[in-house]
Amino acid sequence: MLAGATLVGAAPASGAPGAVVVAPGIEYTEFDIQAAKGVAHAHVLSVDLRSRQVGVGLLYPGKVAARATVSRLATAAGAVAGVNGDFFNITETQHPGVAATGASVGPAIARGHALKAAVPNGQRFGPALPPGTSTKDVLGVTADGTARLDSIALDGSVTTAEGDLPLGGLNQYALPVGSVGAFTADWGETSRLRAVCGTDTDRAAPCSTDTHEVVVSGGRAVHSAGTPGSGVIEPGTTVLVGREAGARRLRELSPGDPVAVRHRLVASSTRTPYTFALGGYPVLRGGLPLPGLDHTTSAVRTAAGIADGGHRLLLLALDGAAAYRTGLTIAEVADTMRRLGSVDAFSLDGGGSSTLVARAPGASAVTVRNHPSDGTERAVPNGIGVFAKPWR
Incomplete structure (x- = not known):
């Protein structure tokens, strides 16, 4: 020291x-x-x-x-x-044809609004994490103006006629293997392809070839594609991106099927909402x-x-x-x-x-x-x- x-x-x-x-x-x-x-x-x-x-x-x-x-x-x-x-997805040399998104690693909250959740630990950019820490760790300021260190996790689900499945990501450049992630207007126009590259433990692992994407608007599926896309996401629209098991669940949806997406960020050590937080x-x-x-x-x-x-x-x-x-x-x-x-x-x-x-x-x-x-x-x-x- x-x-x-x-x-x-x-x-x-x-x-x-x-x-x-x-x-x-x-x-x-x-x-x-x-x-x-x-x-x-x-x-x-x-x-x-x-x-x-x-x-x-x-x-x-x-x-x-x-x-x-x-x-x-x-x-x-x-x-x-x-x-x-925060640290961020600055380069993608291991994945030819996939552009870096520039998105940050950890959770982000702006004026009380949840912008994004954390990528898996193995997908982060930056030096090795100290023992006992994770990409979910944040520095934040609560609604009463107090600064804290905390951990923030994603709590969300996708509800269809076939039942509920957990939401594995929110506006993240990397999704957990086998999961479904949500992308909203907060993400921007950048391609969502990076979200299905690497694994939970290896950022450089190949991109998944078992993927599917569904656009949800007005509470219903309106479009689907086999590969994550890019472009503006309109307010009120959510793009669901699935890989492996998550992709297989999304393939069950057809245009017109009802879909409800719920998500929030939950702090582990305080019930006081954060007005600001970053990873x-x-x-x-x-x-x-x-x-x-x-x-x-x-x-x-x-x-x-x-x-x-x-x-x-x-x-x-x-x-x-x-x-x-x-x-x-x-x-x-x-x-x-x-x-x-x-x-x-x-x-x-x-x-x-x-x-x-x-x-x-x-x-x-x-x-x-x-x-x-x-x-x-x-x-x-x-x-x-x-x-x-x-x-x-």
Whole structure:
């Protein structure tokens, strides 16, 4: 871990020396971290969730299978600051002819609306998950304005004249083997073919050849095809995609047959609805690092921390400039977030995705505060937006 490490410069506690007030309740600071493999440079936002003038929400391009830069997402949403979010389906080199969707790995909730559920663990992109974590893990903010770490699962079903079958996915780039998944207008125009590629344990496994798709509108099946398609999904329409056993069930449907699709995202540790949530994975719980965190691979990282009983959110993005590019290990990220006051912390996508934006005093738009390691901002599927206005 970081037994002898130090944070050099201002820590992002409220009112800390060197902190810049982005807006009331929102502060930005930067500082060096003396890590095991060299100096890393951190950019941190401290967000006071107690303030009614502060809000946190999901930044995304309006569709699940789409990407945009953090600065563009923040500007479009009117956010005063933000960071990049979840890991995502960035490439498809193992599946010739199948395009990457750009969709994120974990669940996503925007303004209380469930956008998508989590792909199987074996289908995720990003570093190996720490023991005991899964793609269902989220960082979220509840309806009462409290930040939490949680796990969110899909609860859904497809009801036909032949009975019910469980729903295995919602707007996901990968469906569990043998399942049926639902795609709604939130997905976008991107091809749904990637959803039937790989297996629950092997992302690179071949695409399934046993597939079927049914379009449902007005409570009835209206069209079917043997291969998942693409194109706009109109509001009120659901496209069901099945693979293996799920495909065989969908082939039983004919145009005009009644079909009811039900889905919701269910949090495991609280009954309070989430207004915002996105995926990643926990690195710190109850002030203690998770066992089994990687302590050898250093990289540019993005992370979020929860302090003050869920009433303060810390958002960290490392600098990707050449002088700092060795970055931190995941174990060092957990230790850094703890030293900054976090009791719980969550790792988000890193590397070329790591981006932190914030408005300068008097400015009308956000600017990128760190140096993305690609040299320019990378387009990402989502992020955490920080807003300065009445939010609740």
